[in-house]
Amino acid sequence: MTVGLDGSPESLAAAAWAAREALLREVPLHLVHAEEWPTTAAVPMAGPEVQQRWADKVLADAADELRERHPGLEMTTRRLSGRPAAALPIEAADAEMLVLGSRGLGSIMGFLIGSVGMATVSATEQPVVLVRAPKHQGKEPRTGSGDAEQPDTxxxxxxxxxxxxxxxxxxxxxxxxxxxxxxxxxxxxxxxxxxxxxxxxxxxxxxxxxxxxxxxxxxxxxxxxxxxxxxxxxxxxxxxxxxxxxxxxxxxxxxxxxxxxxxxxxxxxxxxxxxxxxxxxxxxxxxxxxx
CATH class of the missing domain: 3.40.50.12370 (Rossmann fold)
Known part of the structure; x- marks a missing residue:
C-alpha cells in the first residue's frame, strides 16, 4: 500500500485512509514524497536542502501520528526523486494500490485533483484511490481526522x-x-x-x-x-x-x-x-x- 504525501491536508487525509486500508489488507504502508511537487502554499519554494528537510519532516510527522493511532501497522517512509506523475507510478508498481489526496472545491464544483493527480492516475497501472480532505474550519486537520475517518469495526x-x-x-x-x-x-x-x-x-x-x-x-x-x-x-x-x-x-x-x-x-x-x-x-x- 503506497500513499503520496505532499504536506497538504488532502494528502494527510489520504494517509489516514491508506493506513486503515493497509490494516484491512494486512499489508505494510509505504509513505512516499516525490521531490518535485509543484510549488504551493503547502510546498513553498526553497533550496534543495531545505526542501529535503521539509519533506523528511512531513514524512516523519505523518508516520509518527499513524503509528500512534495504529501501533501494529508496519510502515516505511521514503523520498523519491523525479516528478510525482513519473515517480509515484513506478513506486506503486508492486503495491496493491496507490492513494492520493484530492483538493475540495465544494458541492457544486466538485473537487479538483489537479494536473499532477490526473497525470499520476493516467500513468499508474495499479488501482489509485483519491481521498478528499476533511472539512474543518479554522484549523488544519490531523492526519486521522475528519470526513475521511472510517470506523474501526x-x-x-x-x-x-x-x-x-x-x-x-x-x-x-x-x-x-x-x-x-x-x-x-x-x-x-x-x-x-x-x-x-x-x-x-x-x-x-x-x-x-x-x-x-x-x-x-x-x-x-x-x-x-x-x-x-x-x-x-x-x-x-x-x-x-x-x-x-x-x-x-x-x-x-x-x-x-x-x-x-x-x-x-x-x-x-x-x-x-x-x-x-x-x-x-x-x-x-x-x-x-x-x-
Missing part, C-alpha cells in the same frame, strides 16, 4: 459503490469492489446508468429496462457466488451513468470506477465517467485500470 462501514458498463468486461472492477466490501463486511451497490433515444415509446423502454436489469444480474452472478458473504444491491438506473454514479455514491464509503488501459502514442486516457466521478464524488474514489 467492519460492521460500521457504509456501502461500497461500483459503477458498471454491461457492454464490456468489468471483471477487474468487480474483483476489486467485491474484495473491498468483503473486507469491510458492508453492502456492495452495483450501479449501471443507461439511456434511450427520445423516440422510444414507454412500452419498448420497459422491455429494454428488463433486459438491462437481466444483463446486470448476469454480470454479477459469478461474483455473488465467489463472495457469498457480500450483500449486493443491483441498480440499473435511467440517466447519465456519471450522474447516477455520483448520486448513488453520496453516502458511500468508497466508489469504484474503471479506466481503460490505452497504450497509445498520445498517452493514457481517463474516460468521461471516471473523470466526472473523480471530480464530483464526495466519497473516496478508487480508479481501477482494466483492458
Amino acid at each position: 467492519a460492521s460500521a462501514y457504509r456501502d461500497v459503490v461500483v459503477g458498471l458498463d454491461i457492454s464490456q468486461s468489468c471483471d477487474k472492477l468487480l474483483a476489486f469492489a467485491f474484495d473491498e466490501a468483503a473486507r469491510r463486511g458492508c453492502t456492495l451497490r452495483a450501479v449501471h446508468g443507461w439511456t434511450l433515444p427520445l423516440v422510444y415509446s414507454y412500452a419498448p423502454m420497459l422491455e429494454v429496462g428488463r433486459q438491462v436489469e437481466q444483463a446486470l444480474s448476469d454480470m454479477l452472478l459469478p461474483w455473488r457466488q465467489k463472495f457469498p458473504s457480500v450483500q449486493v444491491v443491483e441498480r440499473a438506473l435511467i440517466g447519465s451513468p456519471a450522474q447516477q454514479l455520483v448520486y448513488s455514491a453520496a453516502d458511500a464509503d468508497l466508489v469504484v470506477v474503471g479506466r481503460r488501459l490505452r497504450r497509445a502514442p498520445l498517452g493514457a486516457h481517463i474516460g468521461p465517467v471516471a473523470h466526472a466521478v473523480m471530480h464530483h464524488s464526495a466519497a473516496p474514489v478508487a480508479v481501477v485500470p482494466h483492458d
